[in-house]
Amino acid sequence: MKGQRDAIRVNRERVERRMTKQLTVASMALAMTVAAFTSGASAQGRPTTFEELAKYKGPDREQILVEGAKKEGKVTWYTTFVLQPLVEEIVKGFNQKYPGIKVEFFRASTDNDLAQRIISEFTARRYDVDVITPSGSGPVIAESGVLASWDSPHLADYPVGETGREPNGRWVTITQYARAFGYNTRNVKPENVPKTWDDLLKPHWKGKMVMSNAVTVAGMIIGGTLDTMGEQRGMEYLKALGRQDMAIVAIGTAATVDQVAAGQYDACICAVHTLDILKAKGAPLGYVVLGDTYFQSTQETMLPKNPRNPHAALLLTDFLISADGAQKIMLDNKYLPQHPKLTANHPALTGKKPWVLTPARSLAGAAKWDRILKEEFIR
């Protein structure tokens, strides 16, 4: 009798141990039981691991996520989004919808910085990050094997492709940024405003321009130029541009716009939305899109294989891609959201062709562009 009870206990313990091991957090079991009772049996099997949870699309998904996320209490988000306004607004919107889940964000100034941190943290088996939102460095991060495949009902709206859902389901593009030539309207007379890329080679511009060394600025300009002009003519152009003594700085594109507004430089090659944001505040800034082609980078969102707060991670991810969540916030803040139902066109870009720095292009070209940047622009 006692032996039998013991056997049952041992067996139960074994099952429990297995469950705690399988479930990323014990609380998930409770959340799912509650969910199963309240919504009846769901169409799909109940998610028991993070892998399953990350692909779970049952009608009770949001409920499971919210309940789990409230117990986790917080979510850690690494991104290269600008703090003001975008990160602040997204955090505000998320907390209005889901109160009680603290969003701890870490803002890396460039993708290079973000990728370095994530790769070293994961190599050291340090799993702090729950949600990763970089700009183009997805494949580099993925090479270290840290990314999970995931799915969400909200993803149904996004097409699969280079600037949509990644075929392996590891990331999805959530916004894109075009680059333009921004200038300080106090220091640059209207007749000196350039119209083409060749105008930047005029003596007037020597020593007056600034550009971030990030792969999404300097790297993209170099890669895009070689691609659109052709290797040979492109390289000649880049050598000539390099001789213009452009300041190459280790700060993000938003910070270079601020430096131009402050008069430290007359002009920058920087993101259109960052120019729009500061212009709207009344800063002395203007911008033009040079030539017929504009260069555009993408911003993706992705999940690590073992987030510390799995429910909150998925909840924030759903918020980032949903039409009534962060996608709407981006639209309201002059960003170009990726959600197909919210497509916005920037007036400065109409009639021009985009050259998009896709994650695949970034992976293939980054090292070469880095070398050209060093040899021709920094020396």
Next chain:
Amino acid sequence: MTPISAAALARLPLYSVLLLLILLIGPPLVSLVVSSFQTGALTPRAEWSMANYVAVLEDIERGGPVFNSIVFALGSSVAALLLGGLLAFIVERTNTPFRGLGYFVAIGVVAIPAAVYAIAWTLLLGRGGLINLALADIFGFFDLPFSPIRINSLTGMIFVEGLAYMPLAFLLLSGPIRSMDRSLEEAALVAGARPFQVARRISTPLLLPSIIAVLLLTITRALEAYAVPAIIGMPGRVLVMTTEVYFSTQRLPPQYGLASAYGMVLVLLVIGLLYLYTTVTSQTRRFATVTGKGFETSIIQFGWQRWIFFGIIVLYLIVMVVLPLLILGWASVMRFYAGPTFTDLGFGQYRSLLNYPIVVRAFTNSVIVAALSATAIMAISVVVSWYSVRGAPHLRRVLDIVVTFPLVFPGIVLGLALLQTYVQIPIGIYGTQVILVIAYVTRFIPWGYRYSHAGMIQIHPELEEAALLSRASRFQVGLRIIAPLIIVHLIAGWTYVFLISARELETSVLLVSSRSPVIAPLLIDIYSSGSIPQVSAFATLIFLTFGTLAIVVYAVGRRYGIQMR
């Protein structure tokens, strides 16, 4: 009786401390050397290769970073030494009115990260900087394509780095300047020399060994500086070795092997300097300044000249405190910063910064990590310095080498080496406060040791011998003779290490994570990603809190120190 002999037992603290030091230094050194010979270091595709050194040698051939590093280090350490030495002389040895203000200035800014100055002086002396605009206005440069002062140059970097390291030079020199034997100066005065002649012909030569020692130490510090080269040098295309190390880790994918190879070149440069340093300091050893003999610090009585000195102190106050704080404060309350334009006043930036969890955590982390590191360092130092001073010559040499060995790692190279070590040894300390304490203890132990060792050699053995002759036990000697005499030095060392740890950037920049942020790396993050008003607000907060912190810590230590005498 016990199997362990009393002599072995007496050496137990020594052996445990030695073991600890070797554990701190060994693994990072090995990982640095190993990865410098690898391509794809830290990835599964790592392969043995000389490619990194080939790339570094090509860079050296082109001049550039190595040359810039040397000029920058020499220039800024001489600047810091002159600025700090002059202030130390005025404060310690003259009858200048309100000279306590000089102390206040130097101590108040000792914990301010150099990045704060780099940001403030860019706003003052950059192309759109207020001073540049004013000069342009006055001298009618307005339509010229250049600005009157170009801060993004080697000269600009030397100026800002010199200012930022002035307080350290001041602290390192004020001790030797204060404790100079006045009998020689008095002799000169009696012989009819004027005060300035005394300063030039008697005091300076007496101080020379200390000056050279401090100079060599500040050169090694300037060689490892990262903030000023990144913020001021890089836009002007002045690259140095530390920026090369850092940017190699920021490639896509990160090039740790290349960073290590640059790091090894920096290490070799520093070893050369340290060799010079040990040659010089082996001379200063002989200059024990506190002996059994009585001594007294003398104040040189200046006439009207003391008002010039007073003016100089006010100038320090303006340049080190008033101007930077004014410009940062002004920029921080703007809606956007556009030079001398008024664009709204508001404290919104401060509110939003204090709402970022990472900002508050960085302030508390910096203080906690610095306090832990300083305590650990002084505990280790006091043990090592006692054995070093009283031990046999060969033991002294071994101890000196081990404890000053971390000096060969420039800060950013140490950070790189620790990153590579603890990323590969997954004991879960990478990205935590623990690795920061390890980093600071390793990096700053030579500085803590400097204080405890300086205290220990000043205690002449004749004091201990006298006590022993009077039949005091060894334990009593330690407690009643050594402890009261050395505690002042330990407190001074703790204060100093605490303050330089609180402002540390170079090592921690590669070791912090979102969970273990500290102040200076976070300032660089916000500088490179945020708006000018936002970074100015953060810099102002750092200036005010760390300025207050430094003065409080120093005041408490000083009071305690005085009571102990």
